[in-house]
Amino acid sequence: MIFGKRIQRVCLGLIILSVAGTALAHHSFAVYDHTRTLNLKGTVTKWQWSNPHAYLDIDVRDSNGEVKHYTLEGTSINMLQRSGWRSNMIKAGDQVTAVAAPLLNGEPGGLLLEITLASGEKKELPVPAANTFKRNPEQD
Amino acid sequence: MDSKWACSRVPRIYWLIALIACAAGFVQVSARAQQSSAAVPDITGSWERARDASIPAQPQPPLKPQYLKEWQARLQALREANAKGQPIADRVVACLPDGMPGMMSGPFPMEILQSRGQVTIIQEAYTQVRRILHDRQQNAIDDVEPGYYGHSVGHWDGGTLIVDTVGIKENVTYQNVPHSKDMHIKERISPGPNGILRDEITIEDPSILEKPWTFTLGYRRMPDYQLLEYVCEDNREYADEKGVQQIRIPR
Numbered sequence: 001m002i003f004g005k006r007i008q009r010v011c012l013g014l015i016i017l018s019v020a021g022t023a024l025a026h027h028s029f030a031v032y033d034h035t036r037t038l039n040l041k042g043t044v045t046k047w048q049w050s051n052p053h054a055y056l057d058i059d060v061r062d063s064n065g066e067v068k069h070y071t072l073e074g075t076s077i078n079m080l081q082r083s084g085w086r087s088n089m090i091k092a093g094d095q096v097t098a099v100a101a102p103l104l105n106g107e108p109g110g111l112l113l114e115i116t117l118a119s120g121e122k123k124e125l126p127v128p129a130a131n132t133f134k135r136n137p138e139q140d
Numbered sequence: 141m142d143s144k145w146a147c148s149r150v151p152r153i154y155w156l157i158a159l160i161a162c163a164a165g166f167v168q169v170s171a172r173a174q175q176s177s178a179a180v181p182d183i184t185g186s187w188e189r190a191r192d193a194s195i196p197a198q199p200q201p202p203l204k205p206q207y208l209k210e211w212q213a214r215l216q217a218l219r220e221a222n223a224k225g226q227p228i229a230d231r232v233v234a235c236l237p238d239g240m241p242g243m244m245s246g247p248f249p250m251e252i253l254q255s256r257g258q259v260t261i262i263q264e265a266y267t268q269v270r271r272i273l274h275d276r277q278q279n280a281i282d283d284v285e286p287g288y289y290g291h292s293v294g295h296w297d298g299g300t301l302i303v304d305t306v307g308i309k310e311n312v313t314y315q316n317v318p319h320s321k322d323m324h325i326k327e328r329i330s331p332g333p334n335g336i337l338r339d340e341i342t343i344e345d346p347s348i349l350e351k352p353w354t355f356t357l358g359y360r361r362m363p364d365y366q367l368l369e370y371v372c373e374d375n376r377e378y379a380d381e382k383g384v385q386q387i388r389i390p391r
Contacts, residue, residue, distance in 0.1 A: 028227035031385060050373045052232050057390065071376065071389045078248060078264060078368045104225035109389050128247075 027052070029127070032101040032111040037135050040070055040098045040110075047090040051076050056090065056112055058098060072100045072112040075125050083126045094118040101133045179298045181331050184254045186367060189246030190360035192336045198355040201317045207348050214316050221384070229379030235372035237266035239288030239312035240305055241325050241341050244357055251367045259294065259301060264367045272303050281306045281322055288312050290325070303327040320347045336360060 042060035054074035059067045074080065077087070090096065095118055100110030113133060116122045127133070203211055221228045237243065244250070248265035259272040272294040284291040284307030294303035305325040313319065323345040332338040336358045343353040376388040 027230060027232040028222055028385065030222035030225055030227040031387065033225075048374065050375075051370050052235070052372055052375055053377070055376055069390065071387065073376070073387065076248075076265075076370075078370055081368055103387065107387070107389050109387055 029101075029111055029129075031103055031105070032133070033104050034101065034132055035134050036102070037113065037133065038098075038100050038102050038110055040072075040100060042070070042096065042098075044090055044092050044094040044096055045069070046092060047087075049077055049087040051078065054080060054112075056096075056098065056115070058096065068108055070098075070100075071109045072098055073109070074112045075127055079126045085123070089117060089123070090115070099135065180254075180296045181299050182254070183252050183259075183301075183329070183331065183337060186249050186251050186362040186365040187337055187359035188249045188362050190336055190358045192332075192334050192358045192360075194333045194336060195338065195356050195358040199353070201315075201343075201353045202350045203317070204348060204350055207318055211317060218316070227385045229377070229383055229385040233375065233377045233379055233385050235375055237268045237288060238263070238314075239268075240270065240290055240308055240314075241327075241343075242312075242314045243268045243270065243289070244339055244341070245314070246357075248370070249362055249365060249367060250359070262367060264370055266372060267370050270305075272301070278304050278306060286310070286321060294327075300328050300330040303329065317343075317353075318348055319343070319345050322347065326352075332358070 040058060040060050042058040044056065044058050046055070046057040048055040048057075054077050056072040056074060058070050058072070060070055061067050077085075097116040098112055099114040100112050103109045111127065111133070112125055113127055113130060113135070114122065114124050124130070201208075201211070218228055231238075238245070243263040243265075244261075248263060250264060251262045253260040253262070257274045259274070261270050261272070262268070268289070270289040270292055272292040274293075275295050276293050278293045279291050286307055286309040288309065290305045290307035292303055292305040294301050296302075303326070305327070306323070308319065308323055308325070310319065310321055323343060326342040326344060328338075328340040330338055337360075338356055338358055340354065340356045343349065378386055378388060380386045
């Protein structure tokens with residue numbers, strides 16, 4: 001069935017093209033490592049409630065007592081609001097634990113995927129294609 | 141001259157004919173108005189992009205060979221840059237809106253408002269607004285200053301809003317597909333099956349496309365949803381000297 005196979009190939013091509021088109025139609029998160037996550041426990045220095053992205057700045061103390069500053073990118077605040085977030089859920093001084101996909105370039109930054117708030121409540125962020133980020137928060 | 145005198149000079153039969161003609165005209169106009177207003181669907185409200193079996197898959201743009209090659213090379217370059225973890229900075233990094241027709245493609249909700257002589261579409265992302273002006277001639281393209289949303293005219297044909305848009309800047313592209321300043325965006329907006337609102341978009345641009353490019357976008361109602369404000373503000377992403385997307389990390 002050569003004809004059938006050709007049709008299959010054309011269809012597969014179209015599917016790949018349409019998926020590629022969709023993937024490229026949206027803003028890229030390719031700067032972040034999709035294979036591992038950081039588990040960052042620290043103090044919030046700033047929670048920037050803005051579009052196109054929210055930003056969380058936290059100071060994390062390592063085992064030697066040294067403080068390292070991280071910048072974590074969140075999704076659009078409109079997406080956050082639609083999934084139940086409010087700007088006042090996080091404030092400077094809060095002790096939080098963040099799960100983030102780290103920047104591939106080694107800089108102290110990442111994509112915020114999940115956070116445990118000062119209240120102990122755990123919240124996911126509505127990151128598009130969140131399932132493409134492999135979670136292993138124990139690998140700090 | 142007194143009007144009574146003037147009237148008395150016009151033979152009665154002419155008055156009768158004029159009266160009948162006026163009455164017939166009035167009946168016809170009001171019937172048409174009733175018919176069109178009865179057929180115009182209520183699409184006012186909030187909508188979000190929806191996939192549905194009634195919406196056909198989007199075909200590849202029928203670009204002329206030289207533009208197709210450039211477009212494919214551009215997509216390949218974007219894919220390779222992403223695979224390297226060094227994405228090419230896009231319009232979001234620069235806080236720029238979609239423009240037309242990208243603003244119709246989501247993923248954020250949009251609001252449609254029907255008012256006398258105009259349909260207004262507000263896209264939540266970047267608070268983008270387009271106005272579709274009813275029952276007027278399209279302007280000559282050279283008379284429309286190029287912009288993100290262009291000049292849109294439309295009319296209701298039964299239950300379908302038929303729209304023509306011109307005047308889109310050449311650097312405002314949809315899915316990286318090139319276009320010329322002569323592009324027309326034709327739309328047929330109508331309620332479809334399964335509660336889905338359809339926007340059948342046809343891009344006409346004979347110097348770039350081999351034939352018109354038609355694709356359909358579908359939307360689902362968001363009952364009680366009110367659009368949120370959206371201002372692009374202090375994005376910490378930026379394009380470096382090579383045009384690669386980076387993020388500012390404070391020290």
